[in-house]
């Protein structure tokens with residue numbers, strides 16, 4: 001069985017490929033089934049998911065049994081001014097993949113986001129709570145989910161949040177860099193979510209792949225925090241002398257409105273393959289140890 005990963009240059013695709021190469025991570029081993037076929041990890045120049053014809057001809061060539069769609073337009077603020085592009089990549093892209101997956105009876109593992117919720121809840125969102133996105137990124141990702149459910153019968157939708165991995169840009173790397181350049185950092189303390197180590201997410205993606213436990217999943221680091229608490233832990237684990245101060249979203253104007261509370265509950269993981277996602281602090285410490293020691297992960 002061949003495996004196809006879209007968005008091949010992104011941070012999650014790289015973490016999945018790292019896991020394939022190492023065959024195991026702190027959470028466990030990768031299923032042998034993945035190594036009976038070929039693994040194709042392709043960027044947008046090899047497979048542009050926004051073109052139905054392109055997807056069709058590419059799928060005909062490589063005949064994937066499992067497709068993992070990590071491709072997305074992830075620049076949340078830019079989505080507000082590039083609305084067509086956001087919907088093209090985040091909604092029509094998964095639609096195209098779903099249509100062709102259905103034609104060839106492939107499984108589709110599609111990655112989505114906590115930003116499908118509006119953040120008004122006071123308790124963690126379960127998989128079956130009604131989405132109500134409040135920005136273009138969230139709206140386009142939600143439409144992507146709807147298309148996947150509509151056009152593909154063998155689907156897994158995994159919603160994740162506050163993702164960081166070894167390749168690509170992310171909050172952890174931004175804080176690490178800023179802490180070396182500035183004496184004081186100000187970070188918002190009124191947006192609560194779940195930091196997620198891409199390697200832990202990659203592990204659960206690959207655990208679900210061989211199963212028939214189709215449906216919607218929440219897969220994030222366990223327990224929640226604010227961006228301020230997240231940044232504070234990053235500084236603590238790197239023994240940084242940089243000071244940090246909490247600030248509020250109103251002091252730090254961004255183009256897109258973000259949900260204040262987007263914590264996700266992992267009910268579907270608990271009810272199916274099991275929830276091995278680590279506490280966000282445990283996973284962060286592990287990431288920083290690897291990052292600081294410069295362990296080559298790919």
Ligand SMILES: NC(=O)c1ccc[n+]([C@@H]2O[C@H](COP(=O)([O-])OP(=O)(O)OC[C@H]3O[C@@H](n4cnc5c(N)ncnc54)[C@H](OP(=O)(O)O)[C@@H]3O)[C@@H](O)[C@H]2O)c1
Nearest residue numbers: 007009010011012044048049071072074113160161162163
């Ligand atoms: N990062 C987070 O904090 C976060 C939070 C919640 C959910 N997610 C979801 O998790 C998934 C993976 O995120 P990530 O952080 O790995 O994102 P990423 O690093 O931005 O990777 C996404 C990749 O998709 C590629 N892409 C864009 N348009 C494409 C197209 N038309 N066809 C094929 N590939 C295309 C991008 O290429 P270019 O960069 O060259 O355009 C990029 O390499 C996404 O579905 C995202 O929505 C991420």
